[in-house]
Amino acid sequence: MRLATWNINSIRARTDRALAFLERTGVDVLALQETKCKDEQFPREGFEALGYEVATTGFSQWNGVAIVSKVGIEDVEVGFPGMPTWGDPAAAEARALGATCGGVRVWSLYVPNGRELEDPHYAYKLDWLARLRDAAQGWLAADAQAQVALVGDWNIAPLDTDVWDIGFFAGRTHVSPAERDAFTAIAEAGYTEVSRAHQPAEHTYTYWDYQQLRFPRNEGMRIDLTYATPTLAARVTGVSIERNERKGKAPSDHVPVILDIDG
Numbered sequence: 001m002r003l004a005t006w007n008i009n010s011i012r013a014r015t016d017r018a019l020a021f022l023e024r025t026g027v028d029v030l031a032l033q034e035t036k037c038k039d040e041q042f043p044r045e046g047f048e049a050l051g052y053e054v055a056t057t058g059f060s061q062w063n064g065v066a067i068v069s070k071v072g073i074e075d076v077e078v079g080f081p082g083m084p085t086w087g088d089p090a091a092a093e094a095r096a097l098g099a100t101c102g103g104v105r106v107w108s109l110y111v112p113n114g115r116e117l118e119d120p121h122y123a124y125k126l127d128w129l130a131r132l133r134d135a136a137q138g139w140l141a142a143d144a145q146a147q148v149a150l151v152g153d154w155n156i157a158p159l160d161t162d163v164w165d166i167g168f169f170a171g172r173t174h175v176s177p178a179e180r181d182a183f184t185a186i187a188e189a190g191y192t193e194v195s196r197a198h199q200p201a202e203h204t205y206t207y208w209d210y211q212q213l214r215f216p217r218n219e220g221m222r223i224d225l226t227y228a229t230p231t232l233a234a235r236v237t238g239v240s241i242e243r244n245e246r247k248g249k250a251p252s253d254h255v256p257v258i259l260d261i262d263g
Contacts, residue, residue, distance in 0.1 A: 001028045001029065002026060002258055002259070002260055002261070003028065003029045003106065003258070003259045003261060004021075004030045004257065005030075005032075005108070005151035005224060005226060005256065005257050006018070006021075006031070006224075006252070007152070007207075007224060007252060007254035008033070008034060008252050009036070009252040009254065010035070011036070011037060011042060011043060011066070013250065014250065014252060017250070017252075018030070019046050021242075021245065021256060027256075027258060028069065028070055028101070028102060029067065029068070029069045029070075029106055030067070031065070031067050031106055031108035031151045033110040033152050033153045034063065034064060034153065035063075035064030035066050036064050037061070039056045039057065042054065044056075047068045050070075052069060053068065053072065054067075054068050055068075055073050055076045055097060055099050057079075057094045059093075059094050063093050063094045063110055064110075065097045065109070066097065067097055067106055067108050069099070069102070069106075071101050072101055072102060073099045073100070074099065074100040076097070076098070077098040078096075079092050080096050080132060081135045082131040082134060082135055083096060083132070084124060084128050084131055086121075086124050095109065095128070103147060104147045104149055106149050106151065107148070107150050107151065108152055109132070109150060109151065109152035109154070110152055111128065111153060111154045111156065112128050112155065113155050114126075114179065115173065116172075116173065117171065117172070117176060125155070125173075125179070125182075126178055126179070126182055129179075129182035129183070130182060130185070132150075136148070136150060136186060136189050136191060136227070137189035137190065140190045144230075144231075146229050147228075147229060148191075148228070148232065149226060149227070149232060149259070150186065150226065150227040151226045151227075151259075152225075154183060154223055154224070156174055156179045156180065156183045157174050157175050157222055158184070158222075159202075159222075160175070161203055162221060162222035163222075164203070164214075164218065164221070190230065191227040191229060192228055192229075192230065192233040193227055194226050194233050194239060194259065195226045195241075195257055195259070197233070198236065199239050203218075204222055205220025205221055205222050205241075206221070206222050206225075206255055206257060207221045207223050208220040208253060209253060215246050224257050225257075232261070237260045237261070237262045239257065240257070240258045240260075241256075242255050242256040
């Protein structure tokens with residue numbers, strides 16, 4: 001099975017790119033983030049024409065996650081247990097969607113950005129990650145053989161070499177010790193970050209801002225990552241970061257990350 005994650009940065013703006021990517025790569029399951037549309041606005045017809053089933057959760061022009069699969073979609077779950085809320089009035093955002101696809105429990109995750117270290121959104125981000133860690137630990141405690149993939153845009157660069165210039169990010173989100181600790185806590189809960197296990201090279205990025213020629217200068221960040229339970233991690237035979245998807249007409253600022261899963 002081929003499982004991919006991609007922050008598409010508006011699925012309606014990039015439907016043709018997503019469909020072409022699926023046809024080119026033969027990906028079986030694609031987890032999307034930042035779809036930026038309501039469920040009824042998602043362009044599911046194009047995916048269904050290629051043989052994919054679609055599950056989505058989204059509101060208006062912000063956030064939004066989806067899973068498309070040609071190996072089945074079962075037990076769709078919007079939000080993980082204990083997921084915190086945001087806003088006034090407080091409500092669950094469209095940031096987490098789970099579904100069982102081909103025997104793998106896939107979670108498409110769009111972790112809150114955090115904005116600034118003193119912003120309430122930063123505290124929300126840390127709480128969101130802590131609740132995710134608790135949920136993930138619970139899934140593994142309930143079934144040591146569980147095959148769970150936590151994929152998506154984590155909005156965290158775990159290592160200094162996951163950003164183009166750590167000095168540039170000093171005092172900013174994405175690289176703060178608290179965020180990195182929250183990310184590491186998922187590993188401490190028993191999961192393996194398989195994308196780095198198979199793509200360990202430093203200064204390997206998955207995101208480049210649209211501004212200031214960041215992509216031509218290769219001034220990027222590695223923030224699209226995948227955690228897997230032990231049973232699933234053992235089945236991953238390779239990972240590819242599809243850098244060329246940042247090129248061409250109207251690309252997303254993120255690129256897909258593909259996992260090849262044996263058996």
